[in-house]
Amino acid sequence: MFDYKNVEKKWNEYWEKNQTFKTDVYDFSKPKFYCLDMFPYPSGEGLHMGHLFGYTASDALSRFKRLQGYNVLHPMGYDAFGLPAEQYAIKTGNHPNGFTQKNIANFRSQMKKIGLSIDWSKEISTCEPEYYKWTQWIVEQLYKNGLMKLQDMTVNWCEGLGTVLANDEIIDGKSERGGFPVVKRKMRQWVVDIPQYAEKLLDGLDNLDWPESTKLMQKNWIGKSTGAQLTFKVADTNYTFNVFTTRIDTLFGATYCVLAPEHPLVLKITAAQQKDSVLKYIDECAKQSDIERQDTTKEKTGVFTGAYAVNPATNQNIPIYIASYVLSTYAEGAIMAVPAHDERDFEFATKFNLPIIPVIEGGNKGECYTGDGKHINSGFINGLNTEQAKQAMNKWAEENKIGFAKTTYRLREWIFARQHYWGEPMPMYYDSKGNIYLTPETELPLTLPNITNYQPQGGLSPLANATDWVKFKKDGVEYTRELNTMPGSAGSSWYYMRYIDPHNDKVLADKKLLDHWLPVDLYVGGAEHAVGHLLYSRMWNKFLYEQGVHSHPEPFKKLIHQGMILASDGRKMSKRWGNVVNPDTAIAENGADVIRLFAMFMGPIQETKPWNSENIIGVSRFVEKIWALYTESGKIKDEENTNLDKIYNETVKKVTQDYEILSFNTAISQMMIFINAVSKENVFPSVYAKNFLILLNPIAPYITEELWQTIFKNNNTISYEKWPTFDESKLIEENVEMVVQINGKLRDKIVIKIDSTDEEVSAKAQELPTIKKLLEGKQIKKIIVVKNKIVNIVAI
RNA sequence: GCCGAAAUGGCGGAAUUGGCAGACGCAAGGGACUUAAAAUCCCUCGGAAAUUAACUUCCGUGUCGGUUCGAGUCCGACUUUCGGCACCA
Secondary structure, X not given: OOOHHHHHHHHHHHHHHHOOOOOOOOOOOOOEEEEEEOOOOOOOOOOOHHHHHHHHHHHHHHHHHHHOOOEEEOOOEEOOOOXXXXXXXXXXXXXXXXXXXXXXXXXXXXXXXXXXXXXXXXXXXXXXXHHHHXXXXXXXXXXXXXXXXXXXEEEEEEOOOOEEEOHHHEEOXXXXXXXXXXXXXXXXXXXXXXXXXXXXXHHHHHHOEOOHHHHHHHHHHHOEEEEEEEEEEEOOOOOEEEEEEOOHHHHHHOOEEEEOOOOOOHHHHOOHHHHHHHHHHHHHHHHOOHHHHOOOOOOOOEEEEEEEEEOOOOOOEEEEEEEOOOOOOOOOOEEEEOHHHOHHHHHHHHHHOOOOOOOEOOOOOOOOOOOOOOEOOOHHHOOOOHHHHHHHHHHHHHHOOOEEEXXXXXXXXXXXXXXXXXXXXXXXXXXXXXXXXXXXXXXXXOOOOOOOOOOOEOOEOHHHHOHHHHEEEEOOEEEEEOOOEOOOOOHHHOHHHHOOOOOOOOOOOOHHHHHHHOOEOEEEOOHHHOOHHHHHHHHHHHHHHHOOOOOOOOOEOEEEOOXXXXXXXXXXXXXXXXXXXXXXXXXXXXXXXXXXXXXHHOOOOOOOEEOOHHHHHHHHHHHHHHHHHHHOOOOEEOOOOHHHHHHHHHHHHHHHHHHHOOOHHHHHHHHHHHHHHHHOOOOEEHHHHHHHHHHHOOOOHHHHHHHHHHHHOOOOOHHHOOOOOOOHHHHOOOEEEEEEEEOOEEEEEEXXXXXXXXXXXXXXXXXXXXXXXXXXXOOEEEEEEEOOOEEEEEEO
């Protein structure tokens, strides 16, 4: 029996004592491989199966690359600022740091139990001043470059949490944490001008080895839209407003305009007799939650302002409405409505009896037509198709100073402020006039003050309670500090850089090291970060790249998302269902090797799949079989066994290829096939026995270390051995079995010399008695030979 | 509503470029060993027909159609599940 408990203890101590997995980042003599996991938020619940799964996969790859002779960087850290710690502090009055540190200690010990080959000397935590000093430094650079700014924003306000939330922190109109309702509110906020990077972020996607679906999600999130901006005059006033349209060609069919209810012009242009209804409508919209407002199944609403705009193409007056289907947050917050050729405008116009003028031929009468066609009722563009008409109209608009071609993005400013205590303090302060100052670099990190009351103060961060910290004097002048702290995504947007040089106190990280180690070669993490974290990180990376911090425009070369691990009942693991399987328990009961093998054997890592504990026995038997084979069978000898040559070389080849593409389930399957073959033989050549341990080591590090040491009397760890090579000539046999088909159906098989000519093969196939019989009375039309595989006789 | 991914035995899954569907493992059934059990080993294991048995035949990768000598794989339409977005002008 494999005594996994003692073996795990022994090797955990050995690895720690010998710093087996410490990476010398200055060693540039070997090729580098940077293997990164999305670091965990250290919750009170500890690691879950999803962590175990993803971390095991990246660890197996790290160990594989190490064995292949790469200098591997495989670090770990903690995304340690966050809401649960904040709420713990609010509830208990205790400092969130204690809670966080306790959880971190638990996470670290759990990860060690899985046998992860982490370089623990490079461990980081985003809540350490040593770390967030540089988060603050980056924020200051963003500010200096005009990318971090104060802006009046319509924000997602969550009263339940007393804070502003990012779009990706909201699910179905409720806060991701706590499930509290979220409403829109206008607030002055620190924002990162990420839209400035929209085009670069879009371009950069092309060359990344990422899942296509993730790239597409980022593309959609950025939401590039090409069209034109047009200026409309408000009739009988000096007011004008801009609209954005992708269909400038339909301008002749614009029969009304709509402003978003929040549009600044609304109150200025509303006619006296419409004032009441307009105010009432604006009020209604403000009160609506996100879910209500985004419900597209509901009938569109809106009111007439009493004002008219001038259609610049027809010079006719067209009514101006306000309606909630026009969003203040997108483009100009105003549209020209072309009901004949836009579904939404059509619905609205029908409801409010507004004129619908077709300007493109096609479609049915009385219906909205969005397709291409010849323009009609459109003055100088009559007869043109959509593309031609767009060009003509763009030219016309520019010449007449009415508008110009424009590209708009859906991507909005990244709201970079939370009304929390447990986050990085913003390194800004204000004088009595409201002028903004940056905390001097020499004074960074600006550390969190100690407070006792963690309750948010009427929309202000609990930092407001630290009066001594908030107000301070410098050269006799009184200043006030920024009270907001940074969002969770701040520290996680650059942590992969810090791992490379985690204790540098002069710079964020040595440029020479960053240039060598970036980009990350493999990034493993959940698909839930497809836009949020993975977009923010890319933007910070691009910014720091442009600042000359390092020389890599993209941070993560290859990305994979590990699938979600469900409970055996096919549902999500949840306390609510009582179906949670805890990694600690699973490891204690089966051993880390067995759990690692089991996790990797379940299926492709990208797939969501259930954790069926009863299947563990399969890999457990495999482990015991190996243990017995090496320790008891006496089969390992310095002899040859030609029966095993082929399967051995096949196994080395297949396992190597499969590890390379992270297909661990098929690699394990091949190793099982090999061990099954060995168990049928009397001799297991010691060269094969040694090399098999190396093949298995990335997934099952403990048993392989132990056998390596005890059976082969090696004093060194197996972790830096040389990856076995295979002999291609051993894979080629003299004869091959070929399938004989008639009309594509399997009828017989023949064994034939490898690489026989098509003629030889088809002649031999036709001599087979079964084939002869089946071909009786039939005429052979064609014979297709797939070399060394198939003969297909087509006959009628 | 729009975008994306997926669907293969009782179960997890495998199948190179379009070339023997079901590797490997679990569960199940049968047998060996044992006083017995556990463990281990051996055999069977998609469905149907037929057969003493070997053998054989037909059907079969969500549904319907197509391309092809040949389709789990390619094309078209659809169904279901999961993920994302959600009036984006």
